[in-house]
Amino acid sequence: MRKLAIIIYVILSVIILNSCNNDVNIFAEGEEVTVVYGYLDVDADTNYLKITKSFTGNATELAPDYAASNYDYKLDVTLTGKFASNPNFVQTVTLDTTSIYKPYDPEGLFYSGRDQVLYYTTEKLLDNEEYQLVINRKDGEVITSKVKTICSSIIRKPTLNINFDSPFTNQIEWRSSKFNQLAAYYEVIGYFHYKQIDPGSTDTTYHKMRWFLGSGTGESMYNSSTLNMFVNYTPNTFYSKLSADANIVNNTETYTRRFVDGFEIVITATGEELYNYILIQNSGSAIMDTPEYTNINNGVGIFSSRSVCRKKVDVNGNSINALIRNYPQWGFEKLPGQ
16 A cells, blocks of 8 residues: 555535546655645536645545544635626635535445535636635645636527427537637536326426537537537437436336426536546546646645536427327326427
């Protein structure tokens, strides 16, 4: 076993994109190292950072010990930049701490089944602005990093509804809130929402089917003639996607009733730092002696930015008719007005 291990289990839904591996393994030699993971999201009401430290000893034995890789005091953590509360001036805000519970995972290496400390601010961030992170430790060490926030996305197509009853290629289109300010990477996910009433029940349950629609770099997805970014998709593949939905497959009985509840498009824009980090983490490299990518000065980890845009539209009536007509075994019905 290595004598010094920095192994941080990042809270995926809070800190790192869903597509990124949440077991972060970094090995280093030397003194105590501060480890920072987080991104700034201009669309979020609250922004969080995970700040921990290296530890010396057997990683497998010490990983469940929360104190081994977490500071026993509150760090002095500040963020400097322009905020929505006073957009014309640069300010410095101090991040507070909060605890988020991580459910017990019998296969998890790191202290599951207990609260995790995160640093946060509720100050609203601005598009395309630079922010400096400063962390002061009690021993006088200062850890810093800088990042520029990503512009929000504006979904342009579809507008009011989406049609799945077509074999011809269609597009999801969006653009940056500021002209020609592209993120490093975009991921487009669709969610088909539907309601369900089980046989013998009067309770309505809510479900959704996830549909990966595409991803790529900002440059590769940009259409200079329309000034939009786009992904292509084939509409009628929706029905085959739905046929593989776990709830549809495992919970469809005679007299199950279902109702279409719209289609949600979620576009996640990723900053260059986080995009590079994800590329390295998924590269399959066997070299683990030193961090392969970090933008933390006097520390290790990743400080980046992202933006998440959501839009929910109706499902076209022809698509609902096809769903009812061609797949009667699924029990879909029309609601009034559909």
